[in-house]
Amino acid sequence: MKTLLKLIGIIILLVIVYAVVAMLAFSKDYHYEKSIVINAPKEKVWQYAGSLKGYNMWDPFSKEIKNVKITYSGEGNKMGDSYHWKGDDSEGEQSIIETVPNEKLATQLHFIKPFEGNAKSNIVLAPEGNGTKVTWMIDNELNAMMKIMKPMMDGNMDKMFGQGLDDLKKLSEK
Numbered sequence: 001m002k003t004l005l006k007l008i009g010i011i012i013l014l015v016i017v018y019a020v021v022a023m024l025a026f027s028k029d030y031h032y033e034k035s036i037v038i039n040a041p042k043e044k045v046w047q048y049a050g051s052l053k054g055y056n057m058w059d060p061f062s063k064e065i066k067n068v069k070i071t072y073s074g075e076g077n078k079m080g081d082s083y084h085w086k087g088d089d090s091e092g093e094q095s096i097i098e099t100v101p102n103e104k105l106a107t108q109l110h111f112i113k114p115f116e117g118n119a120k121s122n123i124v125l126a127p128e129g130n131g132t133k134v135t136w137m138i139d140n141e142l143n144a145m146m147k148i149m150k151p152m153m154d155g156n157m158d159k160m161f162g163q164g165l166d167d168l169k170k171l172s173e174k
Contacts, residue, residue: 037132081095121138
């Protein structure tokens with residue numbers, strides 16, 4: 001019994017040490033990006049990557065939200081256009097802050113639920129061989145709790161960005 005209590009105590013101590021180290025060592029600035037090469041011209045990829053309505057055809061995050069309802073403001077492809085999403089446990093807005101046709105879509109994300117926060121996202125298209133390289137990026141600031149969860153965030157972002165880019169590839173290569 002004493003051995004079990006010692007083991008539990010050591011585990012708790014290690015968790016506390018990790019949390020303190022994570023809060024002190026990890027930067028508050030978070031950047032994640034992932035790329036894919038799509039066998040289609042930029043103009044075709046842009047149909048799905050250059051507007052909010054096109055984005056929502058392959059966005060893996062909105063697919064995870066139960067009972068999601070999306071409301072658009074504007075056509076979804078011009079500066080200032082936005083959409084608002086609301087689901088069982090998630091709510092937020094995404095607005096276009098920069099667009100360069102066939103090259104870049106930059107958006108501002110405002111998360112309302114389950115936590116308040118802001119992030120910037122960029123989708124950049126560049127020619128690569130006979131296809132198009134798509135790089136999807138996100139930048140935001142991590143609070144103390146998010147710093148602790150950073151390794152899990154990286155894994156989740158890798159999974160979700162990979163799924164989204166794979167779906168974009170399938171749509172664009174049809």
